[in-house]
Amino acid sequence: MQNPFLSATSRRAAAVALAAALALAAAGCSSKAKDDDKDSGDGKQGAATIKTDKGVSADTITVGALTDMTGVYATLGKSVTQAQQLYVDEVNAAGGICQRKLKLEVRDHGYNPQKAVGSYTELAPTVIGFSQFIGSPFVAAVKQRIDTQDKALVIPQAWSSHLLGSESIRQIGATYDVEMINAVEFLVTDMGIKESDKVGHVYFEGDYGESALAGAKFAADKHGLSIVEQKIKPTDQDMTAQVTALKKAGVKAILISAGPAQSASLTGVAAAAKLQVPVVGSNPTFAPQLLKTQAAPALLAMFHVAASTLPIGDSGTGPAKLAGDYEKKYPGQLLDNGVIAGYTAAATFGDALKKACESKDLTRAGVTQALLSMSSSDMGFGITHDFSKPDQPSTRESFILKPDANAKGGMVVEKPAFSAPAATEFTPAM
Incomplete structure (x- = not known):
């Protein structure tokens, strides 16, 4: 509504001023948008250009971990989870992924079917995917939901052939x-x-x-x-x-x-x-x-x-570095092959996130497609993996290991x- 106390001349002057202000504001917004579209120069893409959906906010990427710390595989679950937290902390210390910090959201299901499915149901709406899910029977129980509804990348700590054929569920190693x-x-x-x-x-x-x-x-x-x-x-x-x-x-x-x-x-x-x-x-x-x-x-x-991996006590560069980093972060904690399994899964998920960021598609579908593009993945633990064929194991190779009381992790x-x-x-x- 016009002010009746303003003269026609004053109203025209006010209109001109308002138009100029709007034009200046629009120019400023346009300049900011262009700045956001630019690569920052350190390999990170501007946040405004990245497509996102569940589990991704402006500053955080949340990844789920469904583990067993109190059941049949309690020892494995603890090692796997701590190794994944080690990876997350390393990534965050280096600046994160796609200008965002990683967050590992952990639930212990104790190798109980009801708790495992319940924990999945709780976390599925809030995470971009799962870098850990212990128990092939439990993954199988929600496989249809993963494939048809949630479509979030899941990397199980399980190697059942019955989980093959899914683009969203990718195992690391021989089945x-x-x-x-x-x-x-x-x-x-x-x-x-x-x-x-x-x-x-x-x-x-x-x-x-x-x-x-x-x-x-x-x-x-x-x-x-x-x-x-x-x-x-x-x-x-x-x-x-x-x-x-x-x-x-x-x-x-x-x-x-x-x-x-x-x-x-x-x-x-x-x-x-x-x-x-x-x-x-x-x-x-x-x-x-x-x-x-x-x-x-x-x-x-x-x-x-x-x-499908070298033992954690192996003298190779990959196991030796990981063992040193793990012992530094978790002094006095047990070293076993769960450390390699957990770290490898987290790093594979992380690589998929990085590739998705490069494609400016940090949605669940974008992360899954990024992993499917990885046909020669070598984390430094003895075997190269191909994730491009969902109906095939990532490798058909195996090491044969044996117990050794003098070796770190107890195996050579x-x-x-x-x-x-x-x-x-x-x-x-x-």
Whole structure:
């Protein structure tokens, strides 16, 4: 409304002044927008040009971690989570990613199905994705939701072939079935197992164990072996019954796809029962604390692990630097291969975030596509990974590790990384 006390001349003068002020303000806004669009010169893109959605604010990128610090894999979960926090702190000290700090939002599900799914449901709306999700059965339980609804990148601490085929769920390493194919190859080429021999397989019921068993059976068929199955629950701790059955069957070697407690019991009981045969475990089956138990002599003599990474105590540059950084941040804390697993997952997620930032698309879809563009990822831990094929493991190679009481992390390389011929031709069941 015009002021009735102003003259026509005054009103015209006021209108001119207002137009000039608006033009100046518009020029200032235009200049600011152009400044925001410019690269800052240090590799960071202007925040105004970056597309974002859930889990990303103007100054923070929030990443979820669903871990087990109080259940079957408590030791692993603690190491994985602390290693991921180490990575986050390193990135933030260097200025963050895309002009934002990283934040790791952690939930402990204690390897409980209800808590795992509940924790996922709680965090899914608030994070850009998950750099950790322990437990293949729990990831499988929300897989459809991840694929069709949330579409957030998830890097599980799980290696089930049943999680393949998803663009949003990407495992780092050989799947359990491929891992067991390589384990059987090791038994045949290095441990003297021959055609017509029987090999026992102790495995957790559910996704983890069934995936491993499929690989063991495939490899056994290729080598003319037979698998003697012993299915157990995660709550089963005493392997006496399983050892008794395997000894009666006359097995010449044993595979195990379970947890560290089961590995210690199985190997210790087998040695006491004079069933002194090689035992090869999937990668989550060992923890260095086992070398302080009564099972230590048996583990040192009989136990081996198939894994898609060098051990944390290896003298290579990657493990040595990580071990030093971890010990500095967490003095007195246990070193195990969970440190490498956690750090690698966080760094892989971080690399995807960086590539997404370069593409100016820090949405969930942008981060997922960034990871899919990474066909030759080498974190310095012995194996190069290809994340460009969702229906394939990121590698089909495995190291064979063995316990060593004098090594950091309690393990050393027994056999360099290799891929069995059967592993190369195997088609994982998704």
